[in-house]
Amino acid sequence: MTTIQKPLRSRTRQARRQRAARSPRWLLIGAEVGLPVILIAAWWFASAGSTNIFFPPLQTILARLWQLTQTSEFLIDIGSSLGNLVASFVIACLLGVLLGLALGTSRFLSWLLEPVIHFFRAIPPVALVPIFVSLLGFENETRILSITVAALFPVLISTIDGVRANDETLDMVSRVYRLTWSERLFEVVLPAAAPRILSGMQVGLIAAFVVMIASEMLGSSTGLGAKTLLAQQTFTIADMWAGILLLGIFGYLATFLFELFRRRVLRWYIAAQQQERQL
Amino acid sequence: MSTTVRRFLVGCFGVLLAIAVWQLASMIGPLAESPMPSAGEAITTMLQLLTTVDLWLSTLDTLVIAVVGLLAAIVVGVALGIAIGSSPLVMHATRVIVEFFKPIPPIVVLPIVVLVLGPTPFMGIFLVIIGCTIAIAIQTSAGVFDTDPVRKATGETFGLSRAEVLRRIVLPSALPYIGTAVRVAAPTSLIVAVVAGLLGGGPGLGQSLLQAQLAGNQPELFAYVLILGLLGLVFQGVSSLVERRVLHWHPQFRKENP
Incomplete structure (x- = not known):
């Protein structure tokens, strides 16, 4: 054969x-x-003479976007949105990895909690926003909590999977070499699980971004999502398009920056994979 | 006692424990002051809701939006993927565009879509298509691109036409990629269908959820979220079942259930 x-x-x-x-x-x-x-260019020229109120000329949208970025109110909205996103994502990653390590190493804990976790993960994260709003009101904590919960479950589940999928030989070797508990954790278990953990984080980041917008759209008055929806409801179409463009760019940038981080952390893994492919 | 049974019992105990913690927290615990309903209240309301026709109608609405949108996204995504994956030139030409749109979720364009299409089921379906197509197209194009050139050449040698090579060699070898993409996209389609109701005013469970929140009906709000969780589990289960059915011949799946 x-x-x-x-x-x-x-x-x-x-x-x-x-x-x-x-x-x-x-x-x-x-x-x-x-x-x-x-x-x-096609968008620019096709929309140049547009009289359709829903699709204004690209030039108008960009001019409006430039105008808006000169106002401090708009900058505060951007800051609030991005601040919430970054803070919640970092909290979710830390919590997710910690809990995931606990559940991945203890069989009893994972048996006990996994059905509950899978149920929570099956709930569309956006659907939890109304619950947090009804419990905590429209304060900023609501948004942070919603985003954190949305990003937490992908990180948690991928960490559990990553830790559990670790090669048993690695564990045995590190025991034979009498690595201490913390050495085993930081030098063996975490690096080996890192590829999966980071792809879970990537999924979590997108979920966090969606919930960031949703939590602002549901009755908040600050934030880029709130401003975009408000512009839609008041038919200030150029403002709405400016918001959509900016949100799109932020969505792309968030993933792009995370990908740079991932490549940096997983240099050894990516290099090893490439070498394997060339063999 | 076998491990599976023990695992199942411990899992059940965990679920009961979670419900008990919820019940205690909302009755005497830290959340007693907040408007949070107790677990008993929420579950009773959920069971009551499950006997109403309205709930099943809105569930149907949400499911129709999610499933029709997902099917349309599969058709469009696979077609795009084949077009992209068949030629290195097209692949390079579309790479920047695809990479740019890939991480942008459909909620970003929700305001303009609602404005143009109105709060209709079609709006929801359109958002699902936007949300799922690119991921499916990327996976399909990777699968098409990864097709073994020797197999294709062999097919050509045996006088297969281009359409036959596509149908008999390229598509089957890309199918596992497509299957994975669809399994990943299925929960997304459900989420987007709920978002379309919750934020876009379209029909379905999202709208019911919003109405419960606006009415301040806490037990109903929690009941709807519980129902959405159950629906999500069913959706995940069905989509991985379908994947296994369609791909039962693939080595990866044959290994799992010998």
Whole structure:
């Protein structure tokens, strides 16, 4: 079996390499940069003379966005939104990893709490916002709590999975070498579980971003989400589009920055994976 | 006693414990002063709600929005994925755009979608499509791109047409990727369907939830959230069941249940 598979596999690799070399590099890079530019230009020109009230010219939207960023009120809204997002996400990550370590290492605890955790995770996180609003009112704590809970469960569950999926040999070796409890935790268990933990955090970050907007849209008056919904309800369409654009950019940036962080933390893992693929 | 039974019993005990803690906290504990209903009240209200026609109608609304949106997203996503994955040039051309839109959740465009389409079921379906398509397209294109070139060449050698190569070789080899993407997208579609009701005023459980909150009806509010949790569990279960059914032939699944 293997004697046939080996040449086949090398044939596959060869064919892949050939395909990659078929299109010239400058064309690929040109297309990568070119199409987005073309699309933005298309939006700009197609909407330039637009009289449709729902889709104002891109120029108007950008001008309005620039105007808004000059007002301190708008900057406070942005600060409040992003501050809540970052604070809650950090809290959720810390709590999630701590609880996940406890549940991942203790079989009894995980048996006891896992059904409850899976039930909570199945609730759409946005649906919890009305509950927190009804219990705590429209204060900022409500938003922080909602975002934290939304981000907590993905981190928690991926940490439990990550810790449990650890190679038993690693555990035995670290026991044989008499690593202390904290050394085992920080040098062996956590790094080995890190790829899964970080992908859980990535899911949690998106959930946190959604709930950040939702918690502001549900009856709050500060924050970018609240301002965007208010603009929609008062038919100040350019303001609404400005909010949508800015929220989109923040959503992208949040994930982008997290990806940079992930690559930094998981350098060793990513490098090892690449090496494996080239073998 | 076997491990599975013990595990099940301990899990049940955990659920009971959680309910008991909730009951105590809301009656004599730290939350006695707050408007939080006790566990008993919330569960009784939930059981009462489960006997009403209205609840099942709004559940149906939410499910229709989620499922129709998800199916449409699968069709669009797979078509896009095949287009993107078949040619390195298209893949590069769309990479920046896809990467930019991927992390942006549909709630961002909710205000404009509600404005244009109004608080209708179609608005919800549209948001679900926006929320699920890109992830499915990315996975599909990865699957199509990863198809073994030797297999494709073999198919061509045997005189298969391009459509046949696509149907018999490329799609089956991309199917596990698509299956994973759909399983991941299924809970998202439910969440977006609820969001469309809660924030966009569309029909369904989200709207019921909002009305309970606005009416200050605490037990009902909690009951709806419990129902949403149960619905979420059912949704997850069904989607992984479907994935296993469709992909029962794949080695990864054959290994799991020999």
